[in-house]
Amino acid sequence: MTITDQLSDLLAGAARSLGLTPPAVHLSPPKNPAFGDYSTNLPLILARQAKKNPLDLARDLVDQLDPLPDTVAPPEITPPGFINFRLQPTYYYQVLQEILDHPDQYGRTHRGAGQTANVEFVSANPTGPLTVGHGRQAVLGDVVASILEWHGYEVTREYYYNDAGRQMRLLAASVEARYRELLGETTEFPEDGYQGEYIRDIARSVLATYGNALPREAPEFRREAETTIFQDIRATLEQLGVRHQIFSNEQTYYERGDIDRILSELKARDLIYEKDGATWLKTTRFGKEQDTVLIKQTGEPTYRLPDMAYHRDKFQRGFDVIVDIFGADHIATYPDVLAVLEALGMDTGRVRVLIHQFVTLVRGGEAVKMSTRKANFVTLRELVDRLGKDVVRYFFIMRGMNSHLNFDLDLAEDQSEKNPVFYLQYAHARIANILEHARAFGLEWTRRYDPKRLTTSEEFHLLKELDHIPRTWEAALDSLEPQVIAQSLQSLATAFHKFYTECRVVTDDQELSRARLALVTAVKSVLRNGLELLGIAAPDRM
RNA sequence: GCCCUUGUAGUUCAAUGGAUAGAACAAAUCCCUCCUAAGGAUUAGAUGUAGGUUCGAUUCCUACCAAGGGUACCA
Known part of the structure; x- marks a missing residue:
């Protein structure tokens, strides 16, 4: 307590x-x-x-x-x-001792002990490389998952994509068009096709692998595109330090008959009807202004239907907490999915939907509209290559998910050297250096120290920051807002840097030195834990 | 038109309804015979507009203005 x-x-x-x-x-x-x-x-x-x-x-x-x-x-x-x-000072001395006794427990609540959680994020369809925009969701989702893990949940990071719809057909058609161009055939590039250079690369690779005689609409075009692009996506996520345990796709739910099952249950509950050759969901029942198309005139479902099947699957897999992370473009669609799940008897109280706003890319002082189709995006891979994982992660995680983030490409590189993440890492490295220096002086922090030797305002400021950590990190579990963790580490690092300039740790006064070594050792473990939560390196040397 | 999100310093962003609205970058001025100056100290600078609720509003409510997203057979 x-x-x-x-x-x-x-x-x-x-x-x-x-x-x-x-x-x-x-x-x-x-x-x-x-x-x-x-x-x-x-x-x-x-x-x-x-x-x-x-x-x-x-x-x-x-x-x-x-x-x-x-x-x-x-x-x-x-x-x-x-x-x-x-x-009283004794209170803060107890806090210090608690951290030193259990450095990896400080700030944990164990509120998720024995429970499982699923965090679905990124979930970009494999139609092109991940963009800077996806980066925000990738980092947000990964850190939300880490926060849940920190508090005891067993977490599955999951990626869901649509591989059965129009977008993938368009992708295949775009690859085929480029393939035929390579063969010198005159073809028309599909309207709304994917125009990126990577499509030509895939076409060349199809040509190299399968030769020049592929029939029209051969499945190889799609398969090759999907495989190639997915490899790239996974490599990019890996570079960012993001690892999903499960990749789910829409196709599975068709094959298993889950889509048909949902449809018949909706029919049994009188929630769908036919009109104009399409199948409609009675979303007006859930308070919407209009009903929603579930199956188009073409006979092909919209993405909502497989989404419903997918979410029910997540329920049936028995997670105690289901976190969905979406961009602002999904804000109007998830209520339909939840309403249907509710109607089918599921406890949607277990679902937490986190909506993040988009990143506006700014180049030359002007906003750039990013589109995978028009290929005017900046890839996430490029960004990570140029700035490094830690800078990119921190940039995305230090701001609230509701902020309409501006990302200025011209400033990105300049700013990267001034990224506040180095401020945190530097605090950690400085402490590592102090400990090393102390050892060179034959001063090792042992369990013996007298906390009463800590008396200055800088020392107490640090102790107070340490004291605030547990309430902040618990608040992060309730709100699932990672930026509060970043902020807490900033305050801690600030208190440390101030302490560092005012208080020398390694001194002739061995007792004082031991007490201060205990203090910085505690700060170091909290910084390390916090950086680990954010997926950022805690270097001993910079 | 309607719905959601957001308007805070020159810029990019913080601030569970609390007391003196924080930080970074940019600007100005200081501090390394001393454990790493990727640091510290100091100066200047902001709540879109108009109302309302409250002892107290950046925070909640209403209207307006502005940006982003959605508005259902793209995802």
Whole structure:
């Protein structure tokens, strides 16, 4: 039980003993250190209910707070009605000891212990290389998965793609057109075809492998395209440090009959009907303005139907948590899928849908519309090649998924040297260097140290940052917003760099040195854990 | 038209309804006989507009303006 939980309980108890019914008591570290270490607005919230002035109520509440843990100083009351708690040094020394005792447990909640989670992300159809835009989702999904793992979930990272629809046919037709061009035949390039240079490369490879006599619409065109492009996608993800355990595709659900099964169940529940030669889903039942086409006039389902089959499959595989990560273009479609699953009797409360906004690519001061078909994209591979995995990952993860990110290609390379990720890594490397330096002086951090030798404001600032880590990393589990982890590491690194300039670790005073070695050792493990969560290297040397 | 997301410093982004709105880059000025200056210190600089709710609003509500996405037989 954390100190804030204890204080919350005490405050709630105090409120009840005054005859009040308190809401969830909220304690948070105030921005201004003059207001103590943790602060609550409970008197302000309860003033109306108590029919009292908040300051008077605060005094009454404080009078009822008994007994406080001995690591907490007597609380202070400040206008307009906050109660501020200050923690004793012994509390922070305990935090330090806790980290040193269990460096890999600090900040874990085990809330997911014994549970499984599935995170579906990237899921780009194999029609072209991954773009910078996909990079955001790749990193977001990977770190969300890591956060779940950190808190005890057994996580499956999954990639789902459509391999049965119009896009893949168009891809095959584009390859075939380039193939026939190579043979000198006059062909028409398909309207809306894929225009990228990589299509010509695939056509050349088809020619080299299968010769010049492939019949019209030979399956080789598609197969070769899919295989080649998928290899490229997987290699790019690998470069970014993203690994999916499972690749699922739409075709499977046709073959297994799941699509037909969904259809007949929807029919049995009177949720579909025929009109104009198409099959419609009654999405108006779910509060939409219009019904939705499930099967086109051509007899081919839209992607929604296999999506439904795929999601039901994920339910049937028994995951406790199912996370779907989509770009903003899917915002209108996932409610249909969820509504259908609900209608078919599944508990959609297990599903967490995370929508991220798109990355706007800026070149020469102007926004570039990216399109795989028109081949005016910048590939993710190019980006990772040029900037490196850590810079690219950090760039995408340091911002909230709802921000409409601007990515300026002209600045990317300049900025990459100034990427804040180096600030974090440098803190880690500096500590590694201190430890090495200490060893050279015959000073090894052992379990023996006297925490009371830590007294300066820089040391306490660091200890307080360490103290904040668990609540921040737990908040990341609730919100599945990775940027709060990045922010917590930034604050920790800032506190460390400040400490570094003000406090020398390796000194003639062996006892002081040992205490500071203990402190930086703790900081180092938290930084390492945090960087690992983000999938970023924690180097010992830079 | 309607729906979703977003408008914060010159720029790119932060800020569970809290107290003095943070950081980075860009600009200006300092600090390496000292464990790595990829660092530290200092200066200047912002909540789109108009209302509302609240003890308190960047945060919640309404309208307007602007950007991105969606608006159903592309995914």
